Amino acid sequence: MKKIITLFLCFPFIFLATISFTQKGEESLFKPEIASSPQAQKIFSFIEKNREAIIEEWIYLTEIPAPSGHEEKRAKYIEAQFKAAGLDEAYIDEFGNAVGIWRGTSQGKNIIFAPHMDTVFQEVWEIKVIREENLLKAPGIGDDTSSCINLLWSIRALKNAGFKPKNNYYFVATVGEEIGFRGMRLFLDNSKEKFDMLIALDGDLGSLSYGALGFGGGRVIFRGPGAHTMQSRGVPNPNVAVAKAIERIYQISVPAEPPEKFAIYNVGMIGGGKVNNAVSQESFFTVDLRSANQAELEKAARQIEEICRQVAEEVGVEVEINLNKNARAYQLPGARHSTLVRTAEEILKFLKVRDLEINPLGSTDANAGIEQGIPSINLGRTYCRYKHSLREEAEIDGLFVGIKQDILMILSLN
Numbered sequence: 001m002k003k004i005i006t007l008f009l010c011f012p013f014i015f016l017a018t019i020s021f022t023q024k025g026e027e028s029l030f031k032p033e034i035a036s037s038p039q040a041q042k043i044f045s046f047i048e049k050n051r052e053a054i055i056e057e058w059i060y061l062t063e064i065p066a067p068s069g070h071e072e073k074r075a076k077y078i079e080a081q082f083k084a085a086g087l088d089e090a091y092i093d094e095f096g097n098a099v100g101i102w103r104g105t106s107q108g109k110n111i112i113f114a115p116h117m118d119t120v121f122q123e124v125w126e127i128k129v130i131r132e133e134n135l136l137k138a139p140g141i142g143d144d145t146s147s148c149i150n151l152l153w154s155i156r157a158l159k160n161a162g163f164k165p166k167n168n169y170y171f172v173a174t175v176g177e178e179i180g181f182r183g184m185r186l187f188l189d190n191s192k193e194k195f196d197m198l199i200a201l202d203g204d205l206g207s208l209s210y211g212a213l214g215f216g217g218g219r220v221i222f223r224g225p226g227a228h229t230m231q232s233r234g235v236p237n238p239n240v241a242v243a244k245a246i247e248r249i250y251q252i253s254v255p256a257e258p259p260e261k262f263a264i265y266n267v268g269m270i271g272g273g274k275v276n277n278a279v280s281q282e283s284f285f286t287v288d289l290r291s292a293n294q295a296e297l298e299k300a301a302r303q304i305e306e307i308c309r310q311v312a313e314e315v316g317v318e319v320e321i322n323l324n325k326n327a328r329a330y331q332l333p334g335a336r337h338s339t340l341v342r343t344a345e346e347i348l349k350f351l352k353v354r355d356l357e358i359n360p361l362g363s364t365d366a367n368a369g370i371e372q373g374i375p376s377i378n379l380g381r382t383y384c385r386y387k388h389s390l391r392e393e394a395e396i397d398g399l400f401v402g403i404k405q406d407i408l409m410i411l412s413l414n
């Protein structure tokens with residue numbers, strides 16, 4: 001009954017959301033004339049003139065360590081740059097996000113642009129960037145320091161050309177993106193403003209995502225009494241349970257199409273037992289389960305749970321199942337053909353970015369917006385390799401395409 005009531009209550013909202021997307025949306029706001037206008041030319045030539053300064057600042061910012069939870073130094077630097085650029089407001093909020101506000105007119109929309117400041121490198125306190133031709137190499141050089149640089153220089157170039165925004169731009173360099181979009185969630189939850197759009201700046205150049213990927217995997221542990229091999233006849237073995245469960249989990253079929261229903265899983269780790277001449281007392285495996293669709297995610301998770309309970313009973317061991325229920329999947333109806341996505345798509349095509357990939361499988365600060373019903377996308381920064389590893393690399397030329405992308409986005413939405 002509760003389910004029926006919830007469905008009934010949700011229905012008008014889903015319906016309205018669909019209508020508003022299909023009626024207003026579908027038109028890209030980008031036109032090639034925007035990129036060839038005298039103002040855009042002035043903006044782009046400012047970027048070209050400052051090429052070396054941009055690369056230097058990119059190196060400088062990357063060399064400030066900022067593992068999740070320790071972003072203070074970067075936040076101070078970015079706040080100071082927001083101030084120096086002449087934004088109307090610049091501050092560090094109570095959660096550590098560096099926020100800059102550029103006010104437009106009262107009819108303007110409230111639009112967030114959000115790179116993240118944190119990196120995944122918890123124990124790395126010394127960072128030295130290596131420059132080799134068209135590459136910069138260092139942990140965090142791409143993810144997501146390059147987006148912070150793209151944003152700072154987009155603002156400076158727009159200011160330099162005398163651009164007057166109609167929209168109100170909220171530039172939010174976030175903390176804790178790598179640990180569950182923490183900074184953005186807190187920013188949105190505690191803001192008095194209503195936001196019309198959110199553009200997260202993260203990921204490779206050309207990756208445009210408009211939905212929130214859900215994560216439903218976790219860890220399954222089987223436990224038994226254990227025994228020496230010589231006394232092991234008939235003793236339930238958790239390793240057998242692991243093997244059986246994995247075999248059956250791989251029989252679960254999950255949809256690959258359409259993209260809004262896409263789901264996938266992988267058993268990434270298994271382990272169990274301490275010695276070779278005894279029955280394991282404890283064995284485990286992990287399963288990474290992801291989907292664009294919450295119903296598919298829950299369906300697969302339910303099947304995994306059933307299989308594990310069934311196997312535990314058959315083998316005669318205990319089972320503990322810890323699957324993630326918090327990182328839910330969200331899709332906004334009509335998002336793929338919304339103005340926001342179409343505009344970004346046309347800009348990426350105009351810039352001839354390689355590897356253009358438009359999908360509903362985002363896992364960035366945009367997820368925090370989508371969860372709250374705010375049309376949100378993610379836009380990339382430059383071409384990167386080996387992300388989240390110490391040998392991370394980013395292409396210098398790609399960064400300048402990323403800056404153009406961000407500038408054209410602001411000019412088109414205006």
Ligand SMILES: [Zn+2]
Nearest residue numbers: 143144202203
């Ligand atoms: Zn990132």
